[in-house]
Amino acid sequence: MVEKRKIIGVILLVFVIGIGFYKPIQKYVSIPKELVLIEGQQKDLQKAFPVFNLSSKSDFVKVNEDTFAVEGAKQGDANVIVTVGGAPVKNVNVKVLKDIRVIPGGQSIGVKLNTLGVLVVGHHLVDSKDGEKSPGEIAEIEVGDIITKINGKKIENMTQVTPLVQEAGEKKEPLKLEIMRENEILKKELTPIKAKGESSYRLGLYIRDSAAGVGTLTFFHPNTNKYGALGHVISDMDTQKPIIVNDGQIVSSLVTSIEKGSNGDPGEKLARFTNDRKVLGTITKNSPFGIFGELHDPIKNNVLDQAMPITLSHQVKEGPAQILTVVEGEEVREFDIEIVSSVPQKFPATKGMVIKVTDPELLEATGGIIQGMSGSPIIQDGKVIGAVTHVFVNDPTSGYACHIEWMLQEAGIDIYNNEKAKAS
Numbered sequence: 001m002v003e004k005r006k007i008i009g010v011i012l013l014v015f016v017i018g019i020g021f022y023k024p025i026q027k028y029v030s031i032p033k034e035l036v037l038i039e040g041q042q043k044d045l046q047k048a049f050p051v052f053n054l055s056s057k058s059d060f061v062k063v064n065e066d067t068f069a070v071e072g073a074k075q076g077d078a079n080v081i082v083t084v085g086g087a088p089v090k091n092v093n094v095k096v097l098k099d100i101r102v103i104p105g106g107q108s109i110g111v112k113l114n115t116l117g118v119l120v121v122g123h124h125l126v127d128s129k130d131g132e133k134s135p136g137e138i139a140e141i142e143v144g145d146i147i148t149k150i151n152g153k154k155i156e157n158m159t160q161v162t163p164l165v166q167e168a169g170e171k172k173e174p175l176k177l178e179i180m181r182e183n184e185i186l187k188k189e190l191t192p193i194k195a196k197g198e199s200s201y202r203l204g205l206y207i208r209d210s211a212a213g214v215g216t217l218t219f220f221h222p223n224t225n226k227y228g229a230l231g232h233v234i235s236d237m238d239t240q241k242p243i244i245v246n247d248g249q250i251v252s253s254l255v256t257s258i259e260k261g262s263n264g265d266p267g268e269k270l271a272r273f274t275n276d277r278k279v280l281g282t283i284t285k286n287s288p289f290g291i292f293g294e295l296h297d298p299i300k301n302n303v304l305d306q307a308m309p310i311t312l313s314h315q316v317k318e319g320p321a322q323i324l325t326v327v328e329g330e331e332v333r334e335f336d337i338e339i340v341s342s343v344p345q346k347f348p349a350t351k352g353m354v355i356k357v358t359d360p361e362l363l364e365a366t367g368g369i370i371q372g373m374s375g376s377p378i379i380q381d382g383k384v385i386g387a388v389t390h391v392f393v394n395d396p397t398s399g400y401a402c403h404i405e406w407m408l409q410e411a412g413i414d415i416y417n418n419e420k421a422k423a424s
Contacts, residue, residue, distance in 0.1 A: 111212060
């Protein structure tokens with residue numbers, strides 16, 4: 001009896017496993033429970049059996065029973081039902097997002113950031129009559145701290161600091177500092193001291209109120225002129241911490257030469273601000289996905305200047321794509337790459353794609369991905385899918401990219417109607 005049960009159990013197990021390999025069953029299982037589409041986008045589903053049909057009572061989607069496909073008609077949520085003889089066998093929740101179109105960039109830009117307050121980037125010893133010491137260190141002010149107020153006065157740049165330090169030193173009174181550390185507000189007291197043979201008083205701190213660099217514009221939204229660039233955060237070169245932005249500007253820039261990348265030695269675009277230093281737009285945010293703000297006027301790359309649809313993270317495909325970037329002067333050019341892998345992301349995350357440069361001309365000019373190329377827009381099948389962000393140090397032909405979906409969100413361009421989209 002026991003042996004008979006074992007035999008029946010094995011037969012049932014083989015039957016269940018066999019069903020899993022049965023192609024119609026695989027197709028049925030592959031029909032998603034949730035689907036995200038953009039207005040006008042169609043998704044072909046796998047028709048498991050000829051008797052399967054699609055139906056929906058919603059105006060937000062259109063269903064095509066002949067091709068077994070769902071099309072996003074207008075922004076909203078809908079329910080599509082898979083039926084057999086009118087009986088429901090599976091529900092598909094569909095979210096249709098607004099058809100957002102952006103104009104890709106590729107232009108080389110200069111970046112000028114003004115920090116919120118003044119940033120502490122180091123300590124130094126003051127050689128006073130009482131010996132060498134750093135008032136800032138004594139006051140327990142750390143590298144990376146941001147001084148936002150002194151004696152109740154808001155600090156926006158370094159020129160405001162010197163008079164207050166001198167006044168406190170002459171009165172032999174401590175400065176009351178308000179600092180920001182890791183999003184926490186702290187209050188400190190610092191007493192300036194005078195160096196031997198000098199009349200000025202010192203804080204014993206190295207401080208900075210601005211930063212500059214170059215990068216690449218990713219996109220701008222033609223309806224609002226909101227833009228995104230770089231694809232990654234700008235960090236202070238000394239503290240290695242993200243710069244908290246008070247304000248800033250992007251200006252026109254040109255590439256003067258290329259330092260070619262090699263294994264273990266990332267290359268770099270050498271660029272400078274153009275002679276006219278034309279201000280292209282403002283900087284209002286510095287986030288893990290790049291810098292964001294508004295352009296003063298639309299700008300052209302003279303390659304792809306029309307508004308293009310976007311691709312969500314779960315819709316990106318492995319295979320050929322192109323990037324727009326500058327390797328000489330101000331000329332934006334299109335180069336071939338390959339999407340090696342793409343991770344469907346339900347929530348914002350950096351490094352969502354791995355890419356590889358395949359264009360012989362770009363490989364000859366740069367060796368692959370180099371510094372200054374960050375933000376170069378990636379185009380696939382006539383849609384903007386993301387931006388180049390990082391190079392692999394030991395393989396300059398390859399690197400990471402982020403999805404355009406998250407850059408749009410950071411730019412304040414709402415494609416979700418104030419809700420988080422669900423990836424299928």
